[in-house]
Amino acid sequence: MLEQIVFALGDSSGPPFAAESRVPGRRGSGGRLRVLIVDDERLIADTLTAILNEHDFEAMGVYSGEEAMEAARTMQPDVVLSDVLMPRMSGIDLGIKLRGEFPETSIFLFSGQAATTELLRKAHADGHRFELLPKPIHPEHLMARLRGM
């Protein structure tokens, strides 16, 4: 009980397992937004994770869809930002799976390729809606979008 109250007072470094006491998708009770970055281009995943951690985010980077599902179960992210074109599992397939297990998580897709819009349109036709961010994007603009502004 005490831990819960302490939590509610804006502790920014609580353990990541208390998912029930937070409202994902919004900066809840002083907690930092948990963001999971997924990109097979390691440099992008690593630099974005570093940038977000320098700001008021709690970020973790992984390099594939499979790793992302595993990390999400542990981390319970508020936001997932994923590259679209990846081997074996695309960002769209990942997005669909995440929605199934984590319906409250915001999902952003990330791509440098125009053909992605075609893939998105197909997903949209199947009832899945994802937000698309272009590459390259200035980090500050990205962070604003992730915060929901």
Place this chain on the structure above:
Amino acid sequence: MLLADDNRDMREYVQRLLARRYDVTAAADGQEALAAARENPPDLVLTDVMMPRMDGFGLLRALRAESAIAAIPVIILSARAGEEAESEGLEAGADDYLVKPFTARELMARVGSHISMHRLRLELTAREHELRTKAEAAEEQYRAMLARISEAFVAVDREWRITYANEQIAGLSKVDAGDVIGRDLWEVFPGLAESKFGRVYREAMECGRVTRLEDHYQPLDRWFHANAYPSPDGLSIFALDVTDKRIQQEKLLLSEKLAATGRLAATIAHEINNPLESVLNLIYLARISKAEIGKIREYLATAERELTRVAHIARHTLGFYRESSAPGDIDLPALIEEVLTVYHSRIRSAGVEVTRDFAVVPAVHALRGELHQVFSNLISNAIDAMREGGALRISVREAVDTPGKGVVVIQDTGVGIPAQHLPRLFEPFFTTKPNAGTGLGLWVVQQFVQSWGGTVNVSSSTQPPDPGTRFTIFLPLKSVSETQNKTNGASGGLM
């Protein structure tokens, strides 16, 4: 057989002799004999000379005057002996002259021999007539065919004089087919002698070899496809105007090139956008980070490396748009590496592993842009076939069995192409991906490769355990001596 003699005893005697073998009609004088001959033309006429109303010579003249009975052999039976009398008879048109009295044997022998000869002559005449009719019919058919074909046809003798031309040549020159017979080919078609076509025709005549050429014909500013067939008498030339076909082909090639350019642009954009995203992040980190200077330098060094990669891609791929229209010497491994650079991200996204097996080979003389498009199309297809990952193996080496040629093999471990599609694979607009692409990618590959004197083959399997597709391209390589000639400034090489 017709027998004319005014002497009854004679008539009966001869008739009896001949009746053993022949059907004999007897007449008492020339007039009667003539009437009988007209009514029922005999195979042979035996006639006395001295007869009332019409004598033997009169009968002979009358027979020879009428075409229906003119060829019937006539033997004169005469009491007048001697060379002079015989000559007179033969000169008058008789076939033979028998002096009375003659033996039965002599008579039968002469009659028999003349009947055989006459029959033989009739047969030969009939046969000759038959052959002539057939030959005329064949020639008529042949001329009719030549009139119907869309090609212009000219036949010349060994001195290049035109022996025959069909109407279609009116489209090639200002003359009608009828006016060119006997005229010199080079005169009737000015400009032909200096053209490549003229050279090819002379080659056909001199070497006795069938030659073909499809090329632009300057004097008329149109494209022609010509076949020249030598014969003992001279040369037969068939020429077809293929300008429209050429124009269509150019249009198709252009549209595919535009589409390929569009696809390439999309691929390049993706290739560049990833490193740019990294660079943006790295510079931002270098700016805002509170970490120590070593870390900052690390960020900047990485950014530098990524920007270099972008510069490399831009230089090698966007540069292809500025291709020259003159062919150059191209190093195959280097060009293939360029193409692989362009597809780097797609290859990684698909989880494809690339293996290179490049030997040192002489350069290929071709248009860089076209060669780039060929490998781009093939590699792109290979990646598409391996969406779930796989292996792409590319090898370049000199062909072992065919000297002067290089062979490039592009092998993937993708889904493979079903056997029933393989024969149609290089057809324009044939595609197994209904919504993607123009269906012209492989057709363009074949067009370009063939235009440089090369060949492209495909083999494929859809069955486990080894599905996949292999494209094998043979290309003529520049020989060392050719390269030397070029640098020595010599002209008239193989190109």
